[in-house]
Amino acid sequence: xxxxxxxxxxxxxxxxxxxxxxxxxxxxxxxxxxxxxxxxxxxxxxxxxxxxxxxxxxxxxxxxxxxxxxxxxxxxxxxxxxxxxxxxxxxxxxxxxxxxxxxxxxxxxxxxxxxxxxxxxxxxxxxxxxxxxxxxxxxxxxxxxxxxxxxxxxxxxxxxxxxxxxxxxxxxxxxxxxxxxxxxxxxxxxxxxxxxxxxxxxxxxxxxxxxxxxxxxxxxxxxxxxxxxxxxxxxxxxxxxxxxxxxxxxxxxxxxxxxxxxxxxxxxxxxxxxxxxxxxxxxxxxxxxxxxxxxxxxxxxxxxxxxxxxxxxxxxxxxxxxxxxxxxxxxxxxxxxxxxxxxxxxxxxxxxxxxxxxxxxxxxxxxxxxxxxxxxxxxxxxxxxxxxxxxxxxxxxxxxxxxxxxxxxxxxxxxxxxxxxxxxxxxxxxxxxxxxxxxxxxxxxxxxxxxxxxxxxxxxxxxxxxxxxxxxxxxxxxxxxxxx
Numbered sequence: 001x002x003x004x005x006x007x008x009x010x011x012x013x014x015x016x017x018x019x020x021x022x023x024x025x026x027x028x029x030x031x032x033x034x035x036x037x038x039x040x041x042x043x044x045x046x047x048x049x050x051x052x053x054x055x056x057x058x059x060x061x062x063x064x065x066x067x068x069x070x071x072x073x074x075x076x077x078x079x080x081x082x083x084x085x086x087x088x089x090x091x092x093x094x095x096x097x098x099x100x101x102x103x104x105x106x107x108x109x110x111x112x113x114x115x116x117x118x119x120x121x122x123x124x125x126x127x128x129x130x131x132x133x134x135x136x137x138x139x140x141x142x143x144x145x146x147x148x149x150x151x152x153x154x155x156x157x158x159x160x161x162x163x164x165x166x167x168x169x170x171x172x173x174x175x176x177x178x179x180x181x182x183x184x185x186x187x188x189x190x191x192x193x194x195x196x197x198x199x200x201x202x203x204x205x206x207x208x209x210x211x212x213x214x215x216x217x218x219x220x221x222x223x224x225x226x227x228x229x230x231x232x233x234x235x236x237x238x239x240x241x242x243x244x245x246x247x248x249x250x251x252x253x254x255x256x257x258x259x260x261x262x263x264x265x266x267x268x269x270x271x272x273x274x275x276x277x278x279x280x281x282x283x284x285x286x287x288x289x290x291x292x293x294x295x296x297x298x299x300x301x302x303x304x305x306x307x308x309x310x311x312x313x314x315x316x317x318x319x320x321x322x323x324x325x326x327x328x329x330x331x332x333x334x335x336x337x338x339x340x341x342x343x344x345x346x347x348x349x350x351x352x353x354x355x356x357x358x359x360x361x362x363x364x365x366x367x368x369x370x371x372x373x374x375x376x377x378x379x380x381x382x383x384x385x386x387x388x389x390x391x392x393x394x395x396x397x398x399x400x401x402x403x404x405x406x407x408x409x410x411x412x413x414x415x416x417x418x419x420x421x422x423x424x425x426x427x428x429x430x431x432x433x434x435x436x437x438x439x440x441x442x443x444x445x446x447x448x449x450x451x452x453x454x455x456x457x458x459x460x461x462x463x464x465x466x467x468x469x470x471x472x473x474x475x476x477x478x479x480x481x482x483x484x
């Protein structure tokens with residue numbers, strides 16, 4: 001597929017500490033196994049530390065490297081109005097020091113270890129990672145656990161960094177018409193759900209944000225019971241468990257704030273917005289409210305429909321020459337320069353099925369919108385072939401297998417599975433379930449979930465581009481993820 005589907009599912013000390021995993025005497029492997037709460041066929045094991053923090057370890061002995069990640073079940077959807085963007089700002093401020101590590105020193109120490117590191121924020125979660133030589137795992141676990149528990153910085157650091165975040169918003173959203181359109185689309189599609197707010201935050205909220213807003217968010221949500229440490233690579237689970245208890249396990253347990261449901265009300269009719277921005281081409285985006293996948297066992301009809309919608313999206317645009325490309329962008333009467341679909345059916349919030357298109361010269365956004373909907377209607381009317389499904393299922397299987405070559409992908413999949421409350425082996429289970437989706441199921445969801453009452457349409461109306469102001473137009477990130 002164009003989007004690699006690992007199916008759940010984003011993405012290294014000036015001196016060594018006293019010891020590292022290679023030098024410690026680990027408890028017997030059987031002791032770790034006795035405490036493991038879950039184990040997969042690939043050897044991944046999940047443990048609970050004494051303070052409630054989760055530890056997930058995936059051994060992979062093919063190279064002497066390791067990926068260390070911390071995942072938190074908190075993101076933009078956990079913010080409150082007036083502080084949008086605070087989860088992402090906190091991600092930035094986590095690099096600005098602790099009681100023991102001065103601002104800027106964290107990244108310098110990771111680099112000195114021969115590693116690389118970064119972080120990311122989405123609507124659903126926040127994550128931090130380092131890729132390092134396996135024998136330096138102890139060093140980064142001490143560093144990361146320190147800033148998790150003791151993030152500390154002067155107000156002057158916040159004053160500088162908030163301007164960095166504002167510039168990021170300008171460059172990635174306000175100066176990118178398509179990204180700005182998607183932001184407006186989410187704000188119009190959702191009323192009660194916090195998914196309506198952008199991950200980077202509204203500019204007025206960034207302007208009024210205070211250091212205390214960020215510190216409060218850290219105190220509330222960066223607690224052991226809301227986090228999972230994921231380690232993949234040339235490691236021994238028993239050894240990593242012992243080290244995790246010495247570092248993360250000493251952080252005091254604290255209660256989490258109560259999470260309000262903020263359930264999105266049913267949509268009662270088509271919504272349509274027009275967005276004006278300097279641009280050379282129009283752009284249209286259709287967002288259909290659809291069911292998501294919330295469980296992989298004892299699935300409901302809605303869960304099964306979510307899987308069928310994922311397959312439908314793959315049939316429409318999941319490979320070169322798929323239906324949307326053939327129908328809209330090829331031939332003398334083509335209506336679009338590009339067309340795409342995306343089934344966002346996994347997440348802590350409501351699911352969407354997105355369809356987008358760029359009108360070809362001489363064509364209108366209305367024509368592209370009509371053509372996009374016509375392709376779904378054709379599936380609803382005529383169905384799909386077994387050959388089409390076989391093709392996308394084969395590609396999914398291949399992408400899942402290839403993802404295992406990457407330690408980062410292995411760790412990322414395990415972390416995202418945990419965030420969403422899915423089992424560690426969710427990728428394998430999803431693949432098995434997707435292989436079982438039938439042409440009749442795909443035809444059925446195409447017929448039931450693409451009416452006007454479930455639809456919000458956003459259209460970009462191009463305005464003149466000032467001389468010298470031309471910018472590249474990257475594909476908008478509908479998931480709203482932000483990388484530090």
